[in-house]
Amino acid sequence: MHTKNINTHRIEIRDYFMAAISVDCVIFGFDENELKVLLIKSDLKEYKGKPSLLGDIVHPDEDLETAAYRVLRDRTGLENVYMEQVQAFGGINRHPAGRVVTIAFYSLVNIQHSELKTQENELHWHSMKDITDMAFDHKDILDTCYQRLQAKVIDQPVGFNLLPKKFSLRDLQNLYEAILDVKLDRRNFRKKFFAMDYLVDLNEEEKDVRHRPARLYKFNHDKYNLHHKKNLGF
């Protein structure tokens, strides 16, 4: 029985086993009507050439979120993006260099605003449906983050973070269809979004399309936090 431990008794922390802490960022983007994720090539011999999430060790003076934002900023040039911690992954042999517990985050970025140094280890946007094997346990991390995103967009309007400031309802529907991997009814989709008050009509239209141009909208940030589930399922 371990009745004396770091929560209950004064024990020197250096007497304990120590591990490295890292963060891994699942950076989602949306382009060409597909959900994409930003990956880099791993040079570790165990995973030579396989795609890897963007991550790094957490520094002594950083909390977890700060480290994750640092990774995101260094790789994409983006700040103030939507980010959410998902969970920790701590399998014993998940990293060949030793015990590394990683904390996974996902973030949603406007892919057009990102400024990648793509020559660096082939930093690229990958279509979600093309990703099979990855370095480390990163496929597992990616899958978990993707499921979290799917659950999230159903009850909170976070999807806007993936779109440009001005977008059409078709863009929005394509986004939801891509994230949830379903086909949605156009009329019902529009009805739903107009009923929630998230959309501001910009009185602008698409240009240079060879069909009737769509109206453009922006997201109403003021109403962001007003959407709640109306019933509890009971």
Next chain:
Amino acid sequence: MHTKNINTHRIEIRDYFMAAISVDCVIFGFDENELKVLLIKSDLKEYKGKPSLLGDIVHPDEDLETAAYRVLRDRTGLENVYMEQVQAFGGINRHPAGRVVTIAFYSLVNIQHSELKTQENELHWHSMKDITDMAFDHKDILDTCYQRLQAKVIDQPVGFNLLPKKFSLRDLQNLYEAILDVKLDRRNFRKKFFAMDYLVDLNEEEKDVRHRPARLYKFNHDKYNLHHKKNLGF
């Protein structure tokens, strides 16, 4: 720019900053129609006498879940209980002994089956509504885990784990009312649960109650994973 890191290049892990990894368990129980949580007294001088979650350092040969189950077993004597990882907490100064990143889990146990060594640092079940301040950042961890539990019971039938094998519909409703902190309509509640096929009528009744005895049910584990949201909110 940190372009060379543990995901992309071979670098010795010992060159990096190391931290201690712990797990903290939010162990929920249900008794006297109240949601309870199992806490212990901290002896650290910084938090002298304040209640603390049950936690411990993760050992070198354990993954995170294994460590959390170990803590749970050592403190309650319980095995095979429902447990879910919630998230990591890694604030820089969250532990006075140094950098300790903790992974929070919550679990749902049948409070009657637990065998506590209650003399050990006053290990006790606390009513959720009586808990104010706690040691470390444990109040924050507890709140986060409680919110996760509330969200979970709404779309999956995990609540059964908190009840004895045989229970009445009143017990079940009391449980949901306690977790969600709402009053529910009795008839609608019964209708809802009978419609899902989770309940098996045991053809038994309560005894020694000074009112009409309630029928007893058990949970149908076979149908556990068949319950899904019927619509996506779209």
Next chain:
DNA sequence: TCAAAAGTGTTAGAGGTACACCCATGG
């Protein structure tokens, strides 16, 4: 016979789903 909680159905309203036609633009 009384107190206490168990058990039971119906109705109105809200929200979800399915579905077809005309409109505006560029080529």
Next chain:
DNA sequence: CCATGGGTGTACCTCTAACACTTTTGA
């Protein structure tokens, strides 16, 4: 004028919410 996708309304159905009386037991 044609091809392409934009924009719109209605009917049905399911699920939710609100609500009151009778039944069974122990004391």
